[in-house]
Amino acid sequence: MSEHAPAFIDLERVICRLSDLEGEAARAFTIGRGDWPLRGLVVRAGHGVHAYLNRCPHAGHPLDLLPGRFLTADGLLILCSSHGALFEKSTGLCVAGPCPGRSLTRVPVEVVSGLVMLGAGVALEGATEPGA
Numbered sequence: 001m002s003e004h005a006p007a008f009i010d011l012e013r014v015i016c017r018l019s020d021l022e023g024e025a026a027r028a029f030t031i032g033r034g035d036w037p038l039r040g041l042v043v044r045a046g047h048g049v050h051a052y053l054n055r056c057p058h059a060g061h062p063l064d065l066l067p068g069r070f071l072t073a074d075g076l077l078i079l080c081s082s083h084g085a086l087f088e089k090s091t092g093l094c095v096a097g098p099c100p101g102r103s104l105t106r107v108p109v110e111v112v113s114g115l116v117m118l119g120a121g122v123a124l125e126g127a128t129e130p131g132a
Ligand code: FES
Pocket: 056, 057, 058, 059, 060, 061, 080, 081, 082, 083, 084, 085, 097, 098
């Protein structure tokens, strides 16, 4: 995550306000155009903001069978509700469940003027993977 003063803000890349993630919350986002917009989750961990594709490395399911519910009850880990894989919020690494050692796919984000934005290098159209 990086933060800098903007020359302009590309509204298509805005995921949410940083303040929407207070309390180390997580939320889903869909961004981009075309038939395959980028579907992800963004989560706050300490002072950092991290985003990942909403796709579990175990079987490719969306992480949130209950829409928008990404975290364990204590809020410390990301939970895939299909088969219970647990992931670190700051790295996306699976630390328990059926795919230990595998990781969520990171989506680059940056914080600009209090807005969490998709990184400039991520394609908006047809993007299912960062840089695709
Ligand atoms: S699809 Fe996520 S744990 Fe199986």
